[in-house]
Amino acid sequence: MQLIRAAVIALALLPLPAAAAVLPDDRADLMYHYYDGGGVTIDGPSLLVRKKFAEKYAASANYYVDMVSSASIDVITTASPYTETRTQYGVGFEYLRNKVTYAAAFSNSSENDYEADTATLSISQDMFGDLTTVSLFFTRGWDDVTRRGDATFADEIDRRIYGVDISQVATRNMVLGLSYETITEEGFLNNPYRQVRYLDPDAAVGYSFEPERYPRTRTGNALSLRARYFLPYRAAIQGDYRFYTDTWDILAHTAEVSYTHPLDEEWTFDVRYRFYTQDAAEFYSDLFPREDFQNFLARDKELSTMTSHTLGFGVTYEFKSPRMSFLNRSSLNLRYDRMRFEYDDFRDISTTGFAPGTEPFYSFDADVIRFFFSGWF
Amino acid sequence: MKPARIAALLLLAAAACGCSRVEPWVKPYERENIADPIMAWDRDPVSSSYMRHVFEAREGARGALGASGGGCGCN
Numbered sequence: 440m441q442l443i444r445a446a447v448i449a450l451a452l453l454p455l456p457a458a459a460a461v462l463p464d465d466r467a468d469l470m471y472h473y474y475d476g477g478g479v480t481i482d483g484p485s486l487l488v489r490k491k492f493a494e495k496y497a498a499s500a501n502y503y504v505d506m507v508s509s510a511s512i513d514v515i516t517t518a519s520p521y522t523e524t525r526t527q528y529g530v531g532f533e534y535l536r537n538k539v540t541y542a543a544a545f546s547n548s549s550e551n552d553y554e555a556d557t558a559t560l561s562i563s564q565d566m567f568g569d570l571t572t573v574s575l576f577f578t579r580g581w582d583d584v585t586r587r588g589d590a591t592f593a594d595e596i597d598r599r600i601y602g603v604d605i606s607q608v609a610t611r612n613m614v615l616g617l618s619y620e621t622i623t624e625e626g627f628l629n630n631p632y633r634q635v636r637y638l639d640p641d642a643a644v645g646y647s648f649e650p651e652r653y654p655r656t657r658t659g660n661a662l663s664l665r666a667r668y669f670l671p672y673r674a675a676i677q678g679d680y681r682f683y684t685d686t687w688d689i690l691a692h693t694a695e696v697s698y699t700h701p702l703d704e705e706w707t708f709d710v711r712y713r714f715y716t717q718d719a720a721e722f723y724s725d726l727f728p729r730e731d732f733q734n735f736l737a738r739d740k741e742l743s744t745m746t747s748h749t750l751g752f753g754v755t756y757e758f759k760s761p762r763m764s765f766l767n768r769s770s771l772n773l774r775y776d777r778m779r780f781e782y783d784d785f786r787d788i789s790t791t792g793f794a795p796g797t798e799p800f801y802s803f804d805a806d807v808i809r810f811f812f813s814g815w816f
Numbered sequence: 817m818k819p820a821r822i823a824a825l826l827l828l829a830a831a832a833c834g835c836s837r838v839e840p841w842v843k844p845y846e847r848e849n850i851a852d853p854i855m856a857w858d859r860d861p862v863s864s865s866y867m868r869h870v871f872e873a874r875e876g877a878r879g880a881l882g883a884s885g886g887g888c889g890c891n
């Protein structure tokens with residue numbers, strides 16, 4: 440449940456054409472992914488296959504599974520550890536006509552208390568001597584939210600995403616990118632299980648819990664810029680920056696620098712550092728002064744004042760195996776990211792011996808691994 | 817201004833620009849470096865889309881991570 444809303448937004452980015460005037464190569468990727476951090480372990484497989492037809496049409500299919508085992512700080516302080524599985528299917532079609540690529544995609548994501556359908560249409564065109572690629576897309580999402588153990592509860596979310604993406608060749612060694620996206624959501628936007636806490640002199644620990652309540656609408660705007668530069672000794676360096684703001688008063692900055700270094704024809708190494716910081720939503724509080732203190736209440740740490748740091752490493756080994764002669768080439772890939780999340784107004788209430796509102800701030804580290812095989816055919 | 821109107825305006829602007837001829841300042845024969853696979857915005861979509869999911873599930877900001885669009889203009 441906590442993961443799926445982000446997932447359906449993230450997958451909306453998938454179906455954009457890879458390049459306007461040429462369709463992507465035929466390719467299959469089989470990945471095992473693993474996340475471990477903050478008491479949560481998530482792993483599972485992902486399969487992505489793309490195939491061209493007559494150099495004008497392309498089809499893609501994606502299968503993805505999250506197997507979640509959660510004893511997160513929210514879960515251990517207000518609920519019980521749980522396990523669940525989320526499964527996602529997606530299909531996409533592309534049609535290339537001259538310098539324009541038209542694409543459509545659909546995906547479905549489901550778990551036992553959440554179902555999401557997402558459809559995307561996009562158009563992408565090369566212009567100015569093929570130095571500029573402009574892509575526009577529109578995504579519509581329909582989510583059904585339910586709550587385990589409560590047959591009377593059911594609600595919905597209606598989501599629309601408008602996006603534009605521009606890629607510009609600036610010099611013979613540099614490419615620039617610009618993206619702008621507006622995401623509007625309407626419906627049941629909070630987590631049906633999560634609680635907020637408030638000061639309660641009658642409680643033994645000094646505070647009690649009540650269900651969180653979010654506004655039923657949210658609109659966010661994100662603008663990002665990126666530049667990728669080819670270094671003289673055949674390596675690449677990239678810088679990214681994103682600004683985000685929304686109607687819940689969250690304001691966020693994301694910055695990333697990455698470096699790609701091929702060692703020879705077979706080995707490629709990647710390293711990156713990403714920094715993220717945000718202000719809290721206006722209705723967020725770690726500890727409200729009393730019950731029903733205001734109309735909207737949140738104690739979701741993703742809506743608090745926070746920063747995250749990510750240090751990532753990757754290695755790719757390309758090869759051609761005689762045993763797999765149907766593949767033009769193949770690669771084995773390992774990616775590892777170490778993440779640290781630090782919260783400035785979300786306190787660790789699993790600690791004891793502190794007065795309410797004086798507990799230490801919460802933080803946690805996470806390890807993220809992707810191991811995948813790619814084959815071009 | 818509504819997002820749909822902004823998108824329509826951008827589309828119109830892009831279409832209008834397409835009518836005038838712009839001389840490419842990076843000639844096709846000068847695009848060897850930017851055509852190198854290491855210059856792709858997104859070399860491994862299966863991995864990068866997963867990482868978007870990891871970040872968006874744990875942070876308040878979403879969207880505009882782009883990078884899946886755009887070509888090198890090498891054709």
